[in-house]
Amino acid sequence: MKNKYFLFITGCLFLFSCTKTHQQENRITVTIEPQRYFASQLADTLFTVETMVPPGTSPETYDPSPVQMTAVARSKAYFCIGYIGFEEAWADKLKANHPQVKFFDNSKGVSLIETGAHAHEGCHHGKTDPHIWSSPREALTIVKNMYEALLEIDPGHAAVYTENYRLLAARIKDTDEKITDMLKSSSQKAFIIYHPALSYFARDYGLVQYCIENDGKEPSPGHLKELVETVKNLQIKTIFVQQEFDRKNAESIARETGCRLLVINPLSCNWNEEMIRIAQALADE
């Protein structure tokens, strides 16, 4: 009798351990939260999606913990956003440490903004501006790359991914149309932002982005003075600040010019809502 019970328990444990390992494998790692939004919409409950750069930290400077570095091993795939400081520092190490994990570049085919392409000084990162997710039009390419990656790592659920891709692409197109309509009649054709996270957004909707951060560094008094003149000359109404960055310079420009200050989160996992919220701020007269 006792033997039968022991065999039963052992059997259960074995079954449990098999199931647990399998569930852990259904995991995709991404670098930033907006990617988690897109990947979760596509993968539904078939994969858990983990983000390396936690909310409130900067993907330019964040360093992963050893636990995070090893946890990547349990992923079937890693989705890179491309050109961002975190990946430039860590992607090669992650690839070397985890040869069994498939790495995919979500920026493939995106129309990139290169240094020197910007209209204004001080708004660039190295050679390529990494903030591709701030453009609904480029988000369509990011999502297509993710969809194709899912078909590659899990062809058995192709029908699910194809339907989710169709729905998500339609939602992103709808967001793009909404924003285009909102900004068409707005007199606001330029804005100030601390960190140049909206370069692609500005390009897509014919706006000009002026940055407080100067080449990745704190602004000089001369740069701040120039910005105040620009605000007055162009009657700029909105200054955007992000939670990861210092606010004091933005506040001083707002005080001096009467501009309104708005906290935005381009790294939000509520990508859709955040894009609309940013557009709303620029649509307001």
Ligand SMILES: [Zn+2]
């Ligand atoms: Zn950035």
